[in-house]
């Protein structure tokens with residue numbers, strides 16, 4: 001399956017847009033490594049009354065902010081009876097390296113994580129989005145997901161949600177970068193990766 005990627009422009013015409021990106025991984029074929037493909041989906045209008053002023057430089061998320069990422073992940077997991085994730089400084093550092101690179105080289109556009117061994121959820125906002133808000137937008141896909149038949153409603157995307165609640169994933173690390181336009185790129189990396197096609201997350 002060919003990857004479909006939609007890279008937001010550095011200067012988005014739409015105010016307060018929040019885009020999501022999840023990796024969907026194919027099952028291993030004949031013992032070979034899984035071949036990841038990416039899908040994109042557009043979130044409903046973000047419930048933010050007024051965007052804060054643009055930041056002047058890139059920021060990365062340090063361990064004290066890890067709870068802002070971790071808590072909404074683990075709340076969503078607890079709701080479906082899946083064990084909590086633990087924070088990985090190594091994954092957070094790898095995520096920060098990628099978001100910094102995107103900040104410097106491509107105006108905070110989505111990173112191409114197709115070759116990564118980790119699961120990857122991304123969020124792009126035209127404003128400075130808080131970690132909890134971005135993870136919340138991923139978890140909000142749960143409304144389109146039916147566990148009984150492991151399917152997503154037609155025309156919807158569930159991949160960022162299913163990675164959040166993927167049972168075999170044990171570790172997560174995340175980072176954000178903010179561009180001069182005020183846009184925020186958020187990336188969480190998951191180990192082991194989820195979203196293996198044909199498998200149920202939990």
Ligand SMILES: *[C@@H]1O[C@H](CO)[C@@H](O)[C@H](O)[C@H]1NC(C)=O
Nearest residue numbers: 146147148149150151152153
């Ligand atoms: C899965 O179940 C839901 C809820 O019953 C239903 O709306 C949907 O069509 C089903 N999807 C598939 C692919 O069977």
